[in-house]
Amino acid sequence: MSKSNLPQFIILVVLMLLGIAPDAVSAELRVAGILTDHMVLQRDQPIHVRGWTEVGDAVTVTFADQTKQATSDKNGKWSVTFEPFAASLQGRLLRIKSGEESIVINDVLVGEVWHASGQSNMAMTVGAMSRELETVKDDIAEADYPGIRFCRINEPESPEPLTDLRKPVDWIVCQPKTVSRFSGVAFYFARRLNAELNVPIGVIDTSRGGTPIEPFIPRSAFDSHSTLKKELELGDREDLVGIWKLPGGVRARDANWLPGRLFNSRMAPISRFSVRGTIWYQGESNSGVQEDPRDYQHKMRALINGWRQEFGNEKMPVYFVQLPGSGAGEGWPYLRGQQRLAADLPHTGMVVTIDIDGEGIHPPNKIDVGHRLARWALAKNYGKRLAFSGPMFDRQEIHGKKIIIHFLHGESGLMIAKKEGLAKPVEVLDEELLNFEITDASGDWQPAIATIVGKTVIVTNTKVSSPIAIQYAYAVSPENCNLYNHAGLPASPFCSLPDLLTYDPKLPE
Template sequence: MSKARYIVILLILLFPGLLSAQIRANVVDTASALIVADPLQSNMVIQQNKPFKVWGHAPAGKIVTVKASWLTVPVSVQADRANKFMAIINVPAIQKGNYTKHSIGVTYDSKNVILDNLLIGDVWFCSGQSNMQFAVREIADPQKHIDSAVHPNIRLLNVRFTWKIKPTDTIPGKWLECSPQNVRDFSAVGYYFAREIQRKLDIPIGVIYSGIGGSVTQAYLAQDVMAADPLLKAKYLDPFYQTDAYKKSDLEKFTFGTTSYPYLIYNGMIYPFFNLSVKGILWYQGESNREQRDEYVKLNQTMIESWRKGFGQGSLPFYYVQVAPHAYGKMDTTLNDYAFFREQQERIATLNNTAMVTTMDVGDKDDIHPKNKKPIGLRLAYTALNQTYAQLDIAYRGPQYSHAVYGKQKATVYFEPGTTDKGLATTDNKSPRHFYLAGEDQVFHRADARIDGNTIVLDCKEVKKPVAVRYAFTNFPTTNLQNGAGIPAVPFRTDNWAEPVQKGTTSK
């Protein structure tokens, strides 16, 4: 986490007035009050074509009635002994162009809560660390993007950072219409995603961001889930149990370590949403776990499966972002530890209904937070439109390596069918960059590359008998190879040679 982000979080914690009114509302006596769960608010989008849960607190034994403007018959339930209630109402599928405003009333006796200015559409849940948190106001030349962000049929929920020792059902955040004022501090990736989906589908879109900069994946996993897995328990939980903060039960105090502890962010920022119906999940994280390899794949796939189980809506789409090229202050163009991490990150997509979007053309060797977030949001949208919404004419994959044919001092690279739609091209009309060839000596040399139809032909005089190809397999290459749809090629290596031990890195 950067010092600036740490200061922002610290200010929020030191000055309670900066927190939403919802945090202060949590002190209300649930034994007598009627409280609707924090994620359910006026201005929200309600997920279409799925059951919608209305939950909260009411005195034990009281009959709570829920009436939605689109239903002819209200639903009534009884609050349980723990002063909790949950009603489930049906939500219809909507037609293109339907922006009808709705309301929900929740009552018992003379108590009532009204949620209004509601839309029925699709809701996407975004999470991850600082590159997903990266706000519209932080992008290059932000004002023109902010001024044009008048989209009342897109609704935003920006969840402020919170962490809990135990799972909670409260969150600090407020649903808002997308406007220049409200979009400023919202996730740029989430905003561009929502704008493109809304434009293509012509339906209301709700987008939630619930995460924090500097956070690690293990912070987003439940304690019991990690405890049940020997690898994750040994790697993450057991060391955590040995920290002074855990031993002294001092976890409620914010420190630089808070975003690196297991399960605390999960308890405060993920668990509270599990009763909410959503369309899918977007994830952008990895920088804080970059020195891990196999653990990261296991960790993320376990997280995905546990979130899907928590939401209880089947195998929800899960689309995630590849970490962008960055030098981490080491300007050696031959280093490739980050490339090996990206390779492992790609393996997460072996899990069903997941996909990774590529960032190799929009990284910044000097800035871990590259400012060009629009292509990332759009690529996530293209992935969702193709994979979730079955708009198969929308390309979402970049050229993906299939196989190579070797000759004397040369090689020809072939790509998977369907990933070179509209052919191959480069962003600058120059030769493709960052291709390397190696012989049996395992020493890679830069190769000249040219496009030949849907293949790349490589030449390298230094390698008489090439046996391996690598593409963009270094820490901070800025690539120019893409398909005709403008989606960048995915980095790859054809060899299985061991990762070299590089100065300043830890063992993998």
């Protein structure tokens, strides 16, 4: 490095250590860090390409049959927008030129791009799955899918939104030697989409293990609920104990848990990179030991609405995973209920996993999770005619000593079924519906007899003469949750009167 470049280099290092994107500090031509070799661009949507160069320089960008030009502004920023492209499995060059400088990005595909985020169950890799599931080893050996590309963003937190990633990402082509590093949920989701659609699939993974929902919510969305407002106020003071003591707050361990901090570093820099939608798997760190799941539905709404605003797409689909029974803590039943209540937002969908076997907080079967997420996308975004949800509580009718439960997504009819491992659920005719409870005004929940009648379930208990509500699978780790629709998708845990459910975590003094 020459002496003349040394001061600029020092400035760049200092800015990166402070979490500040260097913007116009470097006059060298560069592009946003998400734009690298082997990437996938979103089909049928405008494509934004942006970067930095010397102030006032002309920039020419070419991809396929389109060429766009721009002039950098007073901060050295430039951007162009391409008209939408059709899907293409052909790897093509993206060329950027300014004066004597040029950048060539190789092997660029056009297809469907999805964002994957959450905590450790989204981050859990295909390789980790293979250590517990023998069939995953076969999937790894066969994972030669040149049309599937993954990139992983591991940026540390930032107190302010970054304009660019601190370092460029690597887009990785799916091969047997690379797939073990991919998110398991995202891989099986992408593989299903790739097989059904026959177009390239790109996944951007921004998950981080052990984190609650708050750091992923953009700052602008914290004004949507009183608990969120208070969390942001305390977070700005980095008052970790105050957030923990706050009713509906969270047990923040360090700055990575603070409001907006991971959105600022991992998502704000890619907010102009077009994607089809998002898959999300999180909740464990909002409902564990001494963690408070109250108000989680409002946090989910803030997350989804905030992302849509920041990504400039008010209809961006967000499909999320309801927590399973494996490894559950005492707050998980309440949080599952909060997740269900948030599923009424338009263009969202919830995947139920209460029937998936496993041990510990990381059940290895991410195959069913990925496939169930893909069902939502295939049905809702790609026009495929297939069932996408299991039975979801709709309403109850009280008739004397019995309550009749009506469900959404029960059009194919309801059934009692059993799921063994990775196998599809199989209908059983000689078993009873389990995990139903009934209560009267006393609030004393009693085991109930539940019977399928057509597309409804009738619930009774002879000791409860004036019932007011039903709950299903409301337990830390309910066993043999066996209510399904005939598409083989499980019913979500629910309480027919959610206001009956309260939670009083043991918060610090």
